Amino acid sequence: MKCARVELYISAMLDNELSLKDSIEAIEHIERCSACKAKWELNEETRAKLQYYISFVDVSNNLQHKINKTLGLSKQQYYFKPLIIAACTILILGLGLFVNDVFIQIPHLYKIHNNIDFQLISNDIELLSNHAGANLQKQHLSNFELAMFTPHGAVNFKRPFNKNYGLIALKNDKGQRISLCFLPKDYKSTLQSNKHEINGITVHHGQDKNYHFAYWQQNDKTIALISDSLTPVEMINLAGPLIYERRYTNENYEGV
Amino acid sequence: MLNWLKKLKFEKIVRGNLKNLMQLAYMKSKDRDLAEDLVQETCLKAYNAFLQLKPSEEIQNPKSWLFKILINTHIDYVRKKRFDTVEINSIDIEDKKDGISQIETSHFFKDLNGALNKLEPQYRVVIYLADVNQYSYIEISDMLGVSVSAVTSRLHRARQALRMLLTQSGYSQEYLSIGTKL
DSSP: OOHHHHHHHHHHHHTTOSOHHHHHHHHHHHHHOHHHHHHHHHHHHHHHHHHHHHTTOOOOHHHHHHHHHHHTHHHHHHHHHHHHHHHHHHHHHHHHHHIIIIIOOOOOHHHHHHOGGGBOOOOOHHHHHHHHTSOOOGGGGHHHHHTTOEESSSTTOOOOOOSSOEEEEEEOTTOOEEEEEEEETTOOOSSOOEEEEETTEEEEEEEOSSOEEEEEEETTEEEEEEESSSOHHHHHHHHHHHHHGGGOOHHHHHTO | OOHHHHHHHHHHHHHHHHHHHHHHHHHHHSOHHHHHHHHHHHHHHHHHHHHHOOTTOOOSOHHHHHHHHHHHHHHHHHHTTSSTTOOOOOOOOTTTOTTHHHHHHOHHHHHHHHHHHHSOHHHHHHHIIIIISOOOHHHHHHHHTSOHHHHHHHHHHHHHHHHHHHHTSHHHHHHHHHHHHO
C-alpha cells in the first residue's frame, strides 16, 4: 500500500470507519513507514488535545440568563417546581388512600394461607406481640411448643409484612401446617361459619373444601387460623394462649 | 402534553446539551459573541419546534437534533450575510475560566488555536463532530445534510489541513521529528 492511499485511510481509521481488511493493511504500512506513522500519531495527539481544548469553551452565565429569559424557563422552573412536587404528593397520597380503600380486596382465607407474600416467619416474641396487638410472653406460646410447633424456616428470619395482613406460618413435626393470620379488625369471612363464645370472645369457625378455619377479633385486629389438616377445635385449642393472653387457663378452652 | 410540562422537558434537554451547543457554535464561528447568539437562536427554534411535537412524537437523540438545528441556523445566518463582515478573531476565551491559563502557556494549544482559526468553518465543525463528539459518518452526514462520502473526504481534508497548519509550528515540527525518529 502506498503512502498516498494510507493517508486517505488514516482519517477513516481514526474514526473506526475503515473496513477491517483495509485497516490491517494500513496498520502494517504505518508500522513500517515513519512519515505515515508521524501523521497518524499527530492526528491522534491532535484529537486528544482538541477534546481538552474545547472543554474550556463553556456556557457563560450571561448566555444562560438570556436563554432562560427568552424562553421563560427560569420563571417556569421556580414557579412550577414546588407546584409539581405538591401536586405529585397529593396525587400519590390520594391514590394510596383510594387504592387502600377501594382496590385492596380482602383476600380469601385460603389464599392467605397459601400466599407466601404475607408470611411473617419469626420466633421473635416481641415482633409477634407487636403484630398480634397482645402482650405475648414466651409462656403464652408454651402450648405451641408443647405441640411441637416450631417456626417454619430460619430462626429469627424476618420479612416486612403488610400493614393490614400478616401471616405466621407454622408447622409441626408431622408436617401439618397452620397459618396464624393477622387481618383488619372489621374482617368478615364470606364463608359459612359457626360461632362459639369463649370468655366473652366470639370465635367463628368452619370448614371449606380443603381446609378449616377459625377467626376472632382481638384488640384492633382479627386473628385467623387456617389449616389443611387440623380441625377448628384443634386450632382453637392451640390458639388458646393467644385468645386469652394472661387470662388463659386450661378450663377455659378445654370445653370448646 | 401540557405546554408547561413540555417546557420542563425541553429545559432538561437544553441544560444537558448547552455546553455542547456552545462548543459547536464556537467551532462554527470562532467568535464567542456570535456563538452565543447562535446558541440562543438555536434554543428558540428548538423550543418552538418542540412545542409543536405531537404527544406520540419523541426526539430520539436530543443532542443530534439540537446540533442539526444549530447547523441550519448557522446556514441561515450566513445566507442573511450576518456573518459576512465578521473577522476571524484570535481566540477570546480568556474570560471563560481560570484554567484557560493552561492553554495560554501551552505551546501546543497556542498552535492548535492558531490552526483552528485558520481552518475553514466547515472543517472545524466536521472535526468537532467526529473528534470531540465521536459521531459516526452516517450521523454526521445526517446532521450536515451531505453524503457519507462527502463527510469522509471533508474529514480527510480537514485533518490534512490541520496537520499541515500544525506542522508549521515549532512544536509540531518537534513532534514530527520525534515521530520520524520512532
